[in-house]
Amino acid sequence: MVAMTPNQPGMPPKLPIPGVKNLIAVGSGKGGVGKTTVSVNLAVGLASLGHKTGLMDADVYGPNVPLMMGINRTPMAHGERIQPLEQYGVRLMSMGFLNPGDKPLVWRGPMLHSVIQQFLRGVDWGELDFLVIDLPPGTGDVALSLIQTAPITGAIVVTTPSDVSLEDARKAIHMFNQVKVPIIGIVENMSFLNCPHCNERIDVFSYGGGRRTAEQMQVHFLAELPLDPDFRVGGDTGRPAVLRKDKGAPFVDLARNTVTRAREAAMQEGPKIEITD
Amino acid sequence: MVAMTPNQPGMPPKLPIPGVKNLIAVGSGKGGVGKTTVSVNLAVGLASLGHKTGLMDADVYGPNVPLMMGINRTPMAHGERIQPLEQYGVRLMSMGFLNPGDKPLVWRGPMLHSVIQQFLRGVDWGELDFLVIDLPPGTGDVALSLIQTAPITGAIVVTTPSDVSLEDARKAIHMFNQVKVPIIGIVENMSFLNCPHCNERIDVFSYGGGRRTAEQMQVHFLAELPLDPDFRVGGDTGRPAVLRKDKGAPFVDLARNTVTRAREAAMQEGPKIEITD
Numbered sequence: 001m002v003a004m005t006p007n008q009p010g011m012p013p014k015l016p017i018p019g020v021k022n023l024i025a026v027g028s029g030k031g032g033v034g035k036t037t038v039s040v041n042l043a044v045g046l047a048s049l050g051h052k053t054g055l056m057d058a059d060v061y062g063p064n065v066p067l068m069m070g071i072n073r074t075p076m077a078h079g080e081r082i083q084p085l086e087q088y089g090v091r092l093m094s095m096g097f098l099n100p101g102d103k104p105l106v107w108r109g110p111m112l113h114s115v116i117q118q119f120l121r122g123v124d125w126g127e128l129d130f131l132v133i134d135l136p137p138g139t140g141d142v143a144l145s146l147i148q149t150a151p152i153t154g155a156i157v158v159t160t161p162s163d164v165s166l167e168d169a170r171k172a173i174h175m176f177n178q179v180k181v182p183i184i185g186i187v188e189n190m191s192f193l194n195c196p197h198c199n200e201r202i203d204v205f206s207y208g209g210g211r212r213t214a215e216q217m218q219v220h221f222l223a224e225l226p227l228d229p230d231f232r233v234g235g236d237t238g239r240p241a242v243l244r245k246d247k248g249a250p251f252v253d254l255a256r257n258t259v260t261r262a263r264e265a266a267m268q269e270g271p272k273i274e275i276t277d
Numbered sequence: 278m279v280a281m282t283p284n285q286p287g288m289p290p291k292l293p294i295p296g297v298k299n300l301i302a303v304g305s306g307k308g309g310v311g312k313t314t315v316s317v318n319l320a321v322g323l324a325s326l327g328h329k330t331g332l333m334d335a336d337v338y339g340p341n342v343p344l345m346m347g348i349n350r351t352p353m354a355h356g357e358r359i360q361p362l363e364q365y366g367v368r369l370m371s372m373g374f375l376n377p378g379d380k381p382l383v384w385r386g387p388m389l390h391s392v393i394q395q396f397l398r399g400v401d402w403g404e405l406d407f408l409v410i411d412l413p414p415g416t417g418d419v420a421l422s423l424i425q426t427a428p429i430t431g432a433i434v435v436t437t438p439s440d441v442s443l444e445d446a447r448k449a450i451h452m453f454n455q456v457k458v459p460i461i462g463i464v465e466n467m468s469f470l471n472c473p474h475c476n477e478r479i480d481v482f483s484y485g486g487g488r489r490t491a492e493q494m495q496v497h498f499l500a501e502l503p504l505d506p507d508f509r510v511g512g513d514t515g516r517p518a519v520l521r522k523d524k525g526a527p528f529v530d531l532a533r534n535t536v537t538r539a540r541e542a543a544m545q546e547g548p549k550i551e552i553t554d
Binding site: 165168170206235 | 306307308309310313338339341344345379380381414415416417418439441444445447448449451452470472473474475477479480481482483506509512
């Protein structure tokens, strides 16, 4: 059973992805705020809670999911459909699997739109409770096309507490509002750092702006994630921090909150066409 | 007197920008690594060394230059040409001046290319020793079109020392190589943090990967900039760190190194057509 969101006037219908119950888009106004770190740890966290989960890396120019998930092989095709890879219980697709190495992708807009649609609908995702989509940063062409054509349950906006990042996060929230994608909440990443030497707290990128912005814009505040050198090591070595007993808790909480808010968002979406397979 | 770089086969000529002697593009593979922080401090640093300097913010979707330079007014037109704003001795143009506030820009590719060309050629830059261009992050459409059509003297690639950022930095270097733009050097930003409480050093995003990558890819290593909460405060309050007596030195060094390397890059560029006004 899948939900079809109502069409916007003048837009093509947001066709459901058969078998996929919830699409969670993870976006940011600005790059480098930890969008992929949040996507990866959220997906592995959802899987660890027993939900069938997929992760689609839509950041086609800078696909960091393969490195952060510690897997990079060429996916197999099965008939006309691409088989996702699987790591830590999460089904994965990324441009990094198709264009590995250091060569930049110099594709223009239309080709990107088509590859993104392939990732959404040409991949054999199977039955999924959650498909997490790691959007490209910003409010550009690829992000916009994707959120206009995919039946997204709700979006998470990642920001750091710095004003520069918050300025761009507000733009991203406006973009989701404009295309009527519900906001599941704001995640403040790199909130603070506890010095590994003296254990004193350092507000490297300021602090609290994510929560303040959530209040101003009347969206939920989902999580406050510390700036922890171990999270970066986890990303660089392909072992997400959520898997660590000593450090994983904030990400497991984030996954739990996301499940709750996604249910609410799905209920607020208004009239739906229920399709039973 | 301006230099015209030779055409690439099949590409339109890279017409000179009258009055502008050197174009320095500041790019990154990944967003959020401090590209705009480096651009702003480099431009103000060049001006403080007595060079006539401009700064063009080509990051049209996330234009952070107005906030970081502490200025946001609508520029005036003079005849058919837009007058740049000026702050700290640097002439400025940014999409943020034309689209202030939180509304995202939902323009598609072709409109962006045209606005970028307007910024390059429709702005009354006057006589400049250096025009610093803050590129959009990544190797996408807008960045590629710009570096293919502007007579860029050389490019600076900004990265953090984390593997994820370095992976994307290598892609950016390949992109510049492909379109024959000389690399002035790599800047490693957020290299390390000195704890403000105990003064011990913390390698938040790892350390040294920028220098290693420069060696591997046979490009210069320009600077190693600390992760300093004061730099972020400088950005958020519109007062670039290079202006501070106690903290500005690394950025002034970066400006000096850039002048030297830009001269070398201009000399290595091969045959030139000299045009005297």
